[in-house]
Amino acid sequence: MLEPAPNGILLVDKPGGISSHRSVSIARRRFGIRKIGHAGTLDPMATGLLVLGVGPSTRLLTHLVGLDKRYTATIRLGVATDSDDADGAVVASPGLLPDALDDVRLEEAVGAQRGTIEQVPSTVSAIKVDGRRAYARARAGETVELEPRRVTVARFDVLARRDLVVVVEGVETPVVDLDVDVECSSGTYVRALARDVAVALGTGGHLTALRRTRIGAFAVADAVVLEDDDVDVRARLRRPADVARVLFREVVLDSAAARDLSDGKRVPTDLADTDGPVAAVAAADDRLVGLVSVRRGALRVITNFPTGADA
Known part of the structure; x- marks a missing residue:
């Protein structure tokens, strides 16, 4: 069976002397995919926490950039x-x-x-x-x-x-x-x-x-050094649902609702209206289905999170 494509958020401890873009390049080599981005640069002189989005989880980065x-x-x-x-x-x-x-x-x-x-x-x-x-x-x-x-x-x-x-x-x-x-x-x-x-x-x-x-709530103490080839970077990926729970309120969906939301449909809810995104998570496999808004008794898709390798 093929190993699933990497998907998640990686906390990286960037060393001094390299750019954030260089860190992304190293991550692409380590994961074997090109779809990797970062949430806010660090100057080459600076060290410390750089947050990378891998695979479909790059869609979460826009919500990480603005954190304190x-x-x-x-x-x-x-x-x-x-x-x-x-x-x-x-x-x-x-x-x-x-x-x-x-x-x-x-x-x-x-x-x-x-x-x-x-x-x-x-x-x-x-x-x-x-x-x-x-x-x-x-x-x-x-x-x-x-x-x-x-x-x-x-x-x-x-x-x-x-x-x-x-x-x-x-x-x-x-x-x-x-x-x-x-x-x-x-x-x-x-x-x-x-x-x-x-x-x-x-x-x-x-x-x-x-x-x-x-x-935000993410600390450099929990980060990996990308240049250390002994570190299993796949094992250190944070699951999209776990990261979304840190950032947003959560709504848990049954299989039918998760399927409908993935198809772009509005899903009925008894949640009160909210200004910010809500993380919609499938109960069956604890998968982040998408970020949604809550308006007039319905969940409405802001961003879907597909799981395919090319998503």
């Missing part, structure tokens, strides 16, 4: 780069003497970035400007001006501080490194937080490390 995120990071105050992270070129190195940064000033600068804020994304970002990525325009020497975006920073805590002297372009430069813990809404740029904290303190700043530890 959690990161640990290291901010270096005293040196600015053109990308606001360590992969960029140094554009200023004014330094920051430890005596110029007491706990009160630091808390004021960090605290100003908490809550709902208007954040200008980093210039070297994947945001499109007139059809082209901002980073492509910036690297071509164009002046890029991005509009501020409203984001929410629920947590921005300084965990540790180190006062250092580093060599920047041959010059010894005093800097302050901050280890931070950030919880934020989707679309927040942690490197922009580093930049803006530094600006508030009258210096430059950038990230020297960034690790994504959580997306």
